[in-house]
Amino acid sequence: MNAVTTENLNLWFGNQQVLNGITFAVNKGEVVAFLGPSGCGKSTLLRVLGGIIPKITPARVEGKVYLFDSPLEETKAGAIDLMSQEGSLLSWRTALENTQLGMEILGRRNHRNKAQELLQKVGLNGFCQRLPRELSGGMRQRVALAATLITQPELLLMDEPLANLDSLTRESMWQLIEELINQNLIKTALFVTHSIEEAVVLANRIFRMSSCPCRIIEDVPVEIPRPRIKSNGALDPSCLELANYLRAKIRGDQ
Ligand SMILES: Nc1ncnc2c1ncn2[C@@H]1O[C@H](COP(=O)(O)OP(=O)(O)OP(=O)(O)O)[C@@H](O)[C@H]1O
Numbered sequence: 001m002n003a004v005t006t007e008n009l010n011l012w013f014g015n016q017q018v019l020n021g022i023t024f025a026v027n028k029g030e031v032v033a034f035l036g037p038s039g040c041g042k043s044t045l046l047r048v049l050g051g052i053i054p055k056i057t058p059a060r061v062e063g064k065v066y067l068f069d070s071p072l073e074e075t076k077a078g079a080i081d082l083m084s085q086e087g088s089l090l091s092w093r094t095a096l097e098n099t100q101l102g103m104e105i106l107g108r109r110n111h112r113n114k115a116q117e118l119l120q121k122v123g124l125n126g127f128c129q130r131l132p133r134e135l136s137g138g139m140r141q142r143v144a145l146a147a148t149l150i151t152q153p154e155l156l157l158m159d160e161p162l163a164n165l166d167s168l169t170r171e172s173m174w175q176l177i178e179e180l181i182n183q184n185l186i187k188t189a190l191f192v193t194h195s196i197e198e199a200v201v202l203a204n205r206i207f208r209m210s211s212c213p214c215r216i217i218e219d220v221p222v223e224i225p226r227p228r229i230k231s232n233g234a235l236d237p238s239c240l241e242l243a244n245y246l247r248a249k250i251r252g253d254q
């Protein structure tokens, strides 16, 4: 089954074309990274897939989007979750309360234990009662990840989920996300990143995007077995090789 299919997706904000004939199909269970220059349209694409554009942010959109083989408009609440680039914790709710929010919105019960369990998984066991301002940036991103996972979305859309983290925290998050993929807690996921290494470590496929108006210029399979991060934190040598290949290609695009 396809999780996401787009057919000749074009988008304009006013006179500016941002998406240019985006066509792809992602299978259920795949983890896909979008890699492309700043301002090319990656967040815009994710926001279209998340149903925010054109519903909340107006734009002219042409083309088709199917999620799980049904038109995007027919997707049921809770099936997809978009973790935005800006972060989305509510400042007046504790880490635990922020984690539970999605379940409350969907009207589901008995989510306190589940929220606690997820916060433990992301290494925040002792921080459940802290407010966002009492947490570091990396901790806030881990809460946002737990809050996204609690509804067990069939499709996870993440816009630069690990931006603004120091490199060690970022690498420990790569390990955590790999574990969540292995445990099937992250099912199908599409994420945006500026880090070539992050794309190579986490994704099964990488879509290399052009500058704006953005199109997919290469669909790169990543067939490196998991885990791709060794217990000492080093990356599998095949990851480094693929990252170097991509880096050379991206430099060639500029
Ligand atoms: N709501 C909007 N109204 C008008 N133009 C917009 C809107 N959102 C984005 N744009 C424009 O669309 C283009 C693509 O923006 P987008 O945020 O999708 O880029 P991006 O690839 O995510 O960039 P970055 O890597 O810097 O996050 C930019 O030129 C931006 O100015």
Ligand SMILES: [Mg+2]
Pocket: 042, 043, 044, 085, 159
């Ligand atoms: Mg963006």
